[in-house]
Amino acid sequence: MHDPIPSGADPLRIAVIDTDSGFLQVLGNRLERLGWEHRVHAGAIPVDTLVAMRVGALVVDLATLGPAAWEYLDKVCSAMPGLGVVVCTGQSTVAQRVRGLRAGADDWLSKPCHPEELIARIEAVSRRRKRTEARPEAPIAVGEIEIRADRFQAFVGDRSVDLTRREFELIELLAGAEGRVLEREEIYQRVWGYAMARGDRSVDVFVRKLRQKLEKASPDWRYIHTHFGVGYRFAPEPVGGAPVTAVPEMPAAEVAPAPARSRALA
Amino acid sequence: MHDPIPSGADPLRIAVIDTDSGFLQVLGNRLERLGWEHRVHAGAIPVDTLVAMRVGALVVDLATLGPAAWEYLDKVCSAMPGLGVVVCTGQSTVAQRVRGLRAGADDWLSKPCHPEELIARIEAVSRRRKRTEARPEAPIAVGEIEIRADRFQAFVGDRSVDLTRREFELIELLAGAEGRVLEREEIYQRVWGYAMARGDRSVDVFVRKLRQKLEKASPDWRYIHTHFGVGYRFAPEPVGGAPVTAVPEMPAAEVAPAPARSRALA
DNA sequence: GCATCCTGTGAAAATGTGGTGACCGGGGGC
DNA sequence: GCCCCCGGTCACCACATTTTCACAGGATGC
Numbered sequence: 001m002h003d004p005i006p007s008g009a010d011p012l013r014i015a016v017i018d019t020d021s022g023f024l025q026v027l028g029n030r031l032e033r034l035g036w037e038h039r040v041h042a043g044a045i046p047v048d049t050l051v052a053m054r055v056g057a058l059v060v061d062l063a064t065l066g067p068a069a070w071e072y073l074d075k076v077c078s079a080m081p082g083l084g085v086v087v088c089t090g091q092s093t094v095a096q097r098v099r100g101l102r103a104g105a106d107d108w109l110s111k112p113c114h115p116e117e118l119i120a121r122i123e124a125v126s127r128r129r130k131r132t133e134a135r136p137e138a139p140i141a142v143g144e145i146e147i148r149a150d151r152f153q154a155f156v157g158d159r160s161v162d163l164t165r166r167e168f169e170l171i172e173l174l175a176g177a178e179g180r181v182l183e184r185e186e187i188y189q190r191v192w193g194y195a196m197a198r199g200d201r202s203v204d205v206f207v208r209k210l211r212q213k214l215e216k217a218s219p220d221w222r223y224i225h226t227h228f229g230v231g232y233r234f235a236p237e238p239v240g241g242a243p244v245t246a247v248p249e250m251p252a253a254e255v256a257p258a259p260a261r262s263r264a265l266a
Numbered sequence: 267m268h269d270p271i272p273s274g275a276d277p278l279r280i281a282v283i284d285t286d287s288g289f290l291q292v293l294g295n296r297l298e299r300l301g302w303e304h305r306v307h308a309g310a311i312p313v314d315t316l317v318a319m320r321v322g323a324l325v326v327d328l329a330t331l332g333p334a335a336w337e338y339l340d341k342v343c344s345a346m347p348g349l350g351v352v353v354c355t356g357q358s359t360v361a362q363r364v365r366g367l368r369a370g371a372d373d374w375l376s377k378p379c380h381p382e383e384l385i386a387r388i389e390a391v392s393r394r395r396k397r398t399e400a401r402p403e404a405p406i407a408v409g410e411i412e413i414r415a416d417r418f419q420a421f422v423g424d425r426s427v428d429l430t431r432r433e434f435e436l437i438e439l440l441a442g443a444e445g446r447v448l449e450r451e452e453i454y455q456r457v458w459g460y461a462m463a464r465g466d467r468s469v470d471v472f473v474r475k476l477r478q479k480l481e482k483a484s485p486d487w488r489y490i491h492t493h494f495g496v497g498y499r500f501a502p503e504p505v506g507g508a509p510v511t512a513v514p515e516m517p518a519a520e521v522a523p524a525p526a527r528s529r530a531l532a
Numbered sequence: 533g534c535a536t537c538c539t540g541t542g543a544a545a546a547t548g549t550g551g552t553g554a555c556c557g558g559g560g561g562c
Numbered sequence: 563g564c565c566c567c568c569g570g571t572c573a574c575c576a577c578a579t580t581t582t583c584a585c586a587g588g589a590t591g592c
Binding site: 201204205207208211226228229 | 548549550551552
Binding site for chain 1: 360363364367368370371372373380382383385386387389390391393394416417418419430431
């Protein structure tokens, strides 16, 4: 979730790598009609650019990339695990399709294909992503802090905490997962939108900035807790006091009453 | 039963609805070799059953379901949004494929198809699912201890046992295999992720740390039992009492002098 | 009982991890 | 163009955690 773009509605944003003008023509029309933003490229798009474009899905004809196609597919998929990738290419062998899918592609469609089917597959690929993306427009209130997604800002009472964009995205994510420990990788993945490079300390740094601002704005509470070797957890807690039970998370009862793992047999 | 040392994550659990014996034969072999649990059905499986089976993916030939296929597909997909659904069926029109995908199927593959490709597509679908899945992991409770994966922590009542990451992973593994004796090699393999060097005492050391913390947090119970020359077994047991058969839930204060049903040791 | 292997234990050594301040470059506003 | 804000990187430090070691206490087999 948390497409870093505030876009009220979320028209799917798509990048297409292909050169078949006829195909592009038809596909373009469909996408246009659906209101999905899309850009067409004739060759490999650098990963950085894809990130910057904030695309949600990529349609690619491996043929246009030549021999570097596999490497490119690999790179893109590992750098942007959340990206929906649909390979739409001509002739292919089972082995090629398997290789593509294993490399991280989400779907593989052979040309010629009906644009309607391609669209449906793009939708299918993007569907789950979107499902969890449901961003509650309702402000979240935790401790003294109130997080207003519509303002892109957090408040204490009516005073703004003055968060920057990234800081806000971070606190929104953390607060949205209240109580749960989020690992750095996941945080990075969801806030920054792509895979975290090993050794990247960005998350730590922003957590520090966030803590500073939160402490200045709400000195009597601690919000972000470190779980050594794991990640961070957001939970309002009065300084030097016991955790607040405002949001009681008493076990088992309200949590998914799923059958207890591991017992069961007998 | 149970995977011996899959070090990684859980084996994918798959349900197949099909009647084509040849296809099933080949597919079954592949799945077997991959170590994925699977069950084959000749007709529609009630949603409840699917839920109970805790499957992660469903492979279905719509043809075997007859006219009710669409309705069934709809029902399954809306009831289990997290389920990976791959339709693998014979002849089909673009309209049908689009309809299936729109209904919630994640992929659609036409028979005849190479089992390898089907496998790859199941993997692709599950991969995305895993990423998206907001693990609603139910906490597991044993004795007085409650293990919450979402917090990377174990609790007694609402007090944290204050486990480090490794300690947590260890107790999670042990508790997850409740009752079974796990050999050191296996424990190491699954917690540390690689083979244990001969003479490595890490497991012992961590078991000690765990015991210490558990005893401090829950003095009236013993949880980790040593099996000389073999390994360790996790089972809540009141001090100086007999092993409990029914796991006492929440309160746990009063130690029910449960009937001694001593488990025969190896 | 004795030799030997296995496990429990305490503590030191080694390693990993997170907090922090400083610094840098790009971009946008002016 | 100039300046400031912001995001991002680095190096350093403190310390939490993990690993290793040496030794002691039991268990096992003979």
